[in-house]
Amino acid sequence: MVETNAGAFLLPGPVNMHPRVLQAMSAPAMNHRGPEFKEILSEIHGLTQYLFGTRGPVAVLSGSGTAGLEAAVSGLLRKQDRVLNLVNGKFSERFHELCQVFTTPTALSFEWGTAVDSGKVAAALDSGDFHAVTLCWNETSTGLTNPIAEIAKVVKDHDAFLIVDGITAVGGLENRMEAWGIDALVTGSQKCLAAPPGLSAVALSKAAYESLHADTSFYTNLKAHADALAKQDTPFTPAVPLFLAFREALRMLKEEGLDNRIARTRRLAEAARAGFDALDLRLFPDRRFASNTVTAVRYPTGLDDAAFRKELREKRGTVVAGGQGPLKGHIFRIGHMGICSFEDLEAGFQAFETTLARMGHITVR
Ligand SMILES: Cc1ncc(COP(=O)(O)O)c(C=O)c1O
Known part of the structure; x- marks a missing residue:
């Protein structure tokens, strides 16, 4: 949008x-x-x-x-x-x-x-x-x-x-x-x-x-x-x-329409979860209760939070949030609420994939 x-x-x-x-x-x-x-x-x-x-x-x-x-x-x-x-x-x-x-x-x-x-x-x-x-x-x-x-x-x-x-x-x-x-x-x-x-x-x-x-x-x-x-x-x-x-x-x-907005937000969340699964990144929360407005993902071992988000921001123009309190450095979070679109998510995932690859963290299956 x-x-x-x-x-x-x-x-x-x-x-x-x-x-x-x-x-x-x-x-x-x-x-x-x-x-x-x-x-x-x-x-x-x-x-x-x-x-x-x-x-x-x-x-x-x-x-x-x-x-x-x-x-x-x-x-x-x-x-x-x-x-x-x-x-x-x-x-x-x-x-x-x-x-x-x-x-x-x-x-x-x-x-x-x-x-x-x-x-x-x-x-x-x-x-x-x-x-x-x-x-x-x-x-x-x-x-x-x-x-x-x-x-x-x-x-x-x-x-x-x-x-x-x-x-x-x-x-x-x-x-x-x-x-x-x-x-x-x-x-x-x-x-x-x-x-x-x-x-x-x-x-x-x-x-x-x-x-x-x-x-x-x-x-x-x-x-x-x-x-x-x-x-x-x-x-x-x-x-x-x-x-x-x-x-x-x-x-x-x-x-x-409120119901349409809520349904669209759910579809975006499902797409985000599927995208992170495809990148072999694990969700942070108990999956049964994963939010449809915010997705939180664990960093793979050895991936530095500050370096990852800096690279995303400076090289890929992509802004995500880090973890808070005890989760700082361990997770990052994205929002897919409001007027967020599939195009926004796709651009984000392109940035995640490229950045993970550049930092040596794409798992080859
Ligand atoms: C669940 C929740 N509660 C409270 C707040 C704090 O809201 P605000 O910063 O608008 O005062 C936030 C902000 O991210 C939130 O996500």
Whole structure:
């Protein structure tokens, strides 16, 4: 879809943006309290509900995905509330750190690259009085999608709030937030939507909306943001150019159709997995839970991460992400969400094959 001069830009976010989205960002100054911007907010409100598959309250905040997570946690919970954090990667670990600031959390940890086990979640919830559970639906750090439907069922059976980081899931993976019983679902603009980084969006269940308080937040007061958007307004000065680009990216999603986007993302993931198999590179996560938006691959023994990514970047014009935390140097990751196309993937795989061969790491069968 996107013209790349050479190679491919395959970060797991921020991702490539369509020229329409880039153009939308360069509009002249606009009165953010005027009728023109109200119309834009009205369209964004409806399109954000479409994105989340809900008719319930939604909020769009100026601030990256983490701002949305902070708004959800600080708006729904208080310091004395016990929260169970499901941790199996870098971003779920950070979600736990966030909860340490605002709540009284306990981490239930799983080996990175393995999925959250809903049986263990049930046992943990049986043994303590937890007000809420946090889940990172798609662990971008390990390229793994957690089995959200079964985890949500366990959480609902225990009558706790379910707060979900859907930052690399919403708009790329099948989402049934209302049927599953997710209370707060957060996404970021720079991932499956292919908008610029800098905005977060949050969708809320009715029960969650009714429990919102403003005791522990000010700028990220989620009720203020949700109520304002419903009235075509924002509590503070919004990042106007980002809102314009976000609207254009949402329009493009609607034109493609959410289900079509999700199906296309799955086909790209299948192609990426098949491509890495053909190159004899092993997936990092448990294959049964491999993500459709991000693929994480182990380096073959002896292949240096920095040298590989430098060669890709400088000689092949191709950008991929390395590993994070303990996975640094051991894996690399590519994103295939948003407007990523088969052409982008093909360019990426040409670069991988050439670079692996030049560095002496193509296995001859
Ligand atoms: C799953 C997940 N959670 C949280 C974040 C942090 O989002 P942001 O950097 O937009 O604040 C990311 C970013 O990559 C992510 O992939």
